[in-house]
Amino acid sequence: MGPMLPSAKPHAAPKRRPADPPGTAARRAALRLLDAVLRRGDPLEAALPAATRGLEGADRGLAHAIAAEALRRLPDLDALIDSATRQPLPEDAKARTALRVALVQTLALGTPPHAAIATVLPLVDGGPRKLVHGVFGALTRAGAVLPEVPSLPLAVAERWRANWGDAVVAAGAAAIAAPPPLDLTLASPAAAAPEGVSLAPDHRRLVDAAPVTQLNGYAEGAWWVQDIAASLPARLIGRGPGRALDLCAAPGGKTMQLAAAGWDVTALEIAPSRAARLHENLARTRLPATVVIADALDWSPSEPMDALLLDAPCSATGIFRRHPEVLYRAHAGLIKEMAALQARLLDRAAAWVRPGGCLVYATCSLEPEEGEEQMKRFLADNPDYAVVPPKAGELPTGIEANSDGYVRTLPGTLADVGGCDGFFIARLVRASA
Numbered sequence: 001m002g003p004m005l006p007s008a009k010p011h012a013a014p015k016r017r018p019a020d021p022p023g024t025a026a027r028r029a030a031l032r033l034l035d036a037v038l039r040r041g042d043p044l045e046a047a048l049p050a051a052t053r054g055l056e057g058a059d060r061g062l063a064h065a066i067a068a069e070a071l072r073r074l075p076d077l078d079a080l081i082d083s084a085t086r087q088p089l090p091e092d093a094k095a096r097t098a099l100r101v102a103l104v105q106t107l108a109l110g111t112p113p114h115a116a117i118a119t120v121l122p123l124v125d126g127g128p129r130k131l132v133h134g135v136f137g138a139l140t141r142a143g144a145v146l147p148e149v150p151s152l153p154l155a156v157a158e159r160w161r162a163n164w165g166d167a168v169v170a171a172g173a174a175a176i177a178a179p180p181p182l183d184l185t186l187a188s189p190a191a192a193a194p195e196g197v198s199l200a201p202d203h204r205r206l207v208d209a210a211p212v213t214q215l216n217g218y219a220e221g222a223w224w225v226q227d228i229a230a231s232l233p234a235r236l237i238g239r240g241p242g243r244a245l246d247l248c249a250a251p252g253g254k255t256m257q258l259a260a261a262g263w264d265v266t267a268l269e270i271a272p273s274r275a276a277r278l279h280e281n282l283a284r285t286r287l288p289a290t291v292v293i294a295d296a297l298d299w300s301p302s303e304p305m306d307a308l309l310l311d312a313p314c315s316a317t318g319i320f321r322r323h324p325e326v327l328y329r330a331h332a333g334l335i336k337e338m339a340a341l342q343a344r345l346l347d348r349a350a351a352w353v354r355p356g357g358c359l360v361y362a363t364c365s366l367e368p369e370e371g372e373e374q375m376k377r378f379l380a381d382n383p384d385y386a387v388v389p390p391k392a393g394e395l396p397t398g399i400e401a402n403s404d405g406y407v408r409t410l411p412g413t414l415a416d417v418g419g420c421d422g423f424f425i426a427r428l429v430r431a432s433a
């Protein structure tokens with residue numbers, strides 16, 4: 001008999017990770033979106049393509065909905081999470097983000113708890129799975145609920161309280177709770193458009209609207225989506241003819257208004273990808289404008305302008321209802337940086353308006369540094385400019401110029417008809433030579 005060979009031990013079967021429950025990929029994408037917005041400071045829309053790569057349309061929509069709702073509810077979700085952990089989890093801990101994703105589904109989006117947690121636990125595999133499971137279970141068993149009116153992030157609430165008072169803070173919180181209405185600007189009074197409330201000439205407001213591309217008049221380019229407050233700067237420029245410069249133009253809502261009002265428009269935009277959207281919008285609406293891709297800080301027009309619109313880049317805190325992430329991105333440093341850029345843009349633009357011509361300055365910001373204080377400095381440095389307050393009939397009912405002649409919309413403005421974005425708008429005229 002030959003030597004006995006040691007019997008080969010059967011190989012231990014490799015441990016198989018159980019397949020992720022259906023729907024996990026959408027939750028993973030929601031986690032990536034929150035991470036991109038809160039840790040990297042990306043806008044939610046800009047983070048979407050990378051965070052949802054490879055997902056089907058429905059899953060992409062779900063990931064977006066979860067992340068957007070989590071951002072609207074962040075301070076309240078975090079307060080619940082902190083109430084159930086012995087020590088606060090770090091802001092950027094994966095466990096905290098995973099819990100935000102699980103809790104917002106159950107407490108705000110109607111996902112049953114077992115489905116919410118089963119699709120989130122794989123996101124923390126090999127990590128704080130037990131902790132996430134435990135905190136989620138403790139909160140749902142205890143019947144945790146989110147407040148009816150969401151809380152604003154503390155820093156924002158404090159800043160707005162100091163600048164605008166308690167009522168504006170309360171209106172801001174209430175405005176986050178409900179989806180805002182959809183406003184359309186019509187290319188002409190005769191344009192085909194869906195039925196809705198009209199708050200101004202060539203305006204329609206729709207509540208619970210169908211997807212935009214399915215609405216009457218979309219294919220014909222008869223209108224474009226534009227919040228009523230965002231339509232006011234171009235309305236204050238009035239009708240052409242004449243040469244108008246839209247200095248920070250994309251995606252082009254105000255360029256299209258100026259073109260529809262008969263101006264010969266030059267639309268300047270620094271970002272080629274955003275200029276592409278401006279081109280698309282002009283093509284759909286068949287409105288004419290000369291698009292220039294350039295930095296307004298080193299470009300100059302060849303002749304003086306009759307009208308100039310500077311809808312300046314800003315912290316964008318006025319559009320928090322549709323883009324709640326702005327509330328987390330707009331810290332004091334960013335506001336200061338934006339105000340400095342606006343001052344440079346304004347000072348250049350001021351030299352390009354002909355004597356007697358009009359300059360409208362606007363920002364979708366709720367921060368005085370980007371509005372009232374910017375104008376104070378500008379007018380002190382440019383004595384050839386004066387404020388021209390809106391006349392009767394130039395603004396929708398419910399919006400009035402303030403005592404300085406500026407238009408300032410805030411949370412609470414037009415609240416009885418669904419509210420509007422926060423904007424600062426100043427119309428100036430350059431003294432005749």
Ligand SMILES: C[S@@+](CC[C@H](N)C(=O)[O-])C[C@H]1O[C@@H](n2cnc3c(N)ncnc32)[C@H](O)[C@@H]1O
Binds near residue numbers: 249250251254296312
């Ligand atoms: C508030 S958005 C404009 C929105 C646009 N007016 C509308 O109604 O659709 C500001 C725009 O200014 C552009 N921008 C920022 N800095 C610029 C610069 N230095 N020169 C030209 N455009 C600039 C941004 O890329 C952005 O598209």
